[in-house]
Amino acid sequence: MERARKEAGRTTERTRVNQSLVLNQGKVVEYRIRTSQRARSVRLTISPRAGLTVVAPLGFDLRRVPGIVENKRTWIEAHLLRFAEGAVDAEAAGKTGRRKTDALPETLDLPALGESWRIEYRPTNTRIVGAHIDRPGGIAVYGAVHDRDACRDALKGWLRLRTREEIVPWLTRLAGQNGFKFNEALIRGPKTRWASCSPKGTISLSFKLLFLERDWVRCVLLHELCHTVCMNHSPRFWALLGGLEPECKTIHKRMRDGWKRVPAWLEEN
Ligand SMILES: [Zn+2]
Known part of the structure; x- marks a missing residue:
């Protein structure tokens, strides 16, 4: 341990140890310890x-960790239960008084x-908070990362960019392949709409579409493109959409509770 510490130089992450905790009903939870x-x-x-x-x-006596984890047993169980129920947001521990919105x-x-x-949160000496890709599969949120609302906004901005x-x-590809024309595409993030199309052919897309299955998103895009030629939801509209993708009507039905796929942290504030 001592040697590893010396050798690790300036990296922030030194040690990885795997442990486990036995919960009620004999369920075993594996966990990882790292020092920072x-x-x-x-x-x-x-x-x-x-x-x-x-x-x-760094330097903390890791033999004390199992006791600390044991004391958090209720918190750990509550979170595992939430995940099992399909909740997808993560929450840091040790701050039990924190509102869920944080x-x-x-x-x-x-x-x-x-x-x-x-996602990694890296405090830096800037007042703004930004988010960017800084390694394969990794996003860095940097700046005044203690400001949670600012972090949330930075991540929203990143999702908009990705959209x-x-x-x-x-x-644009789907429009070209199927002979549709639209005026422009706007990125939005409303609470209750995945997308919309204005009479002038402006298609608004919610960045929350990113959290849906690929074939669902395709149906949403085709749906809005059909509105560029038929503004209402008449039988003509459904015939047009059904001609492009027969599964769309079924998928639209399945999408009714699609909002559950959007992480809770995005919907707060
Ligand atoms: Zn519609």
């Missing part, structure tokens, strides 16, 4: 993808693009 230069106290994080992780300050994600899964991202980069060209 930045950590000031022992923190627990839990997420659907990474599971339970304990981050301890939870920020550790990961972003974007089924529409077949992408999974890990602009990937979904808009997809819309």
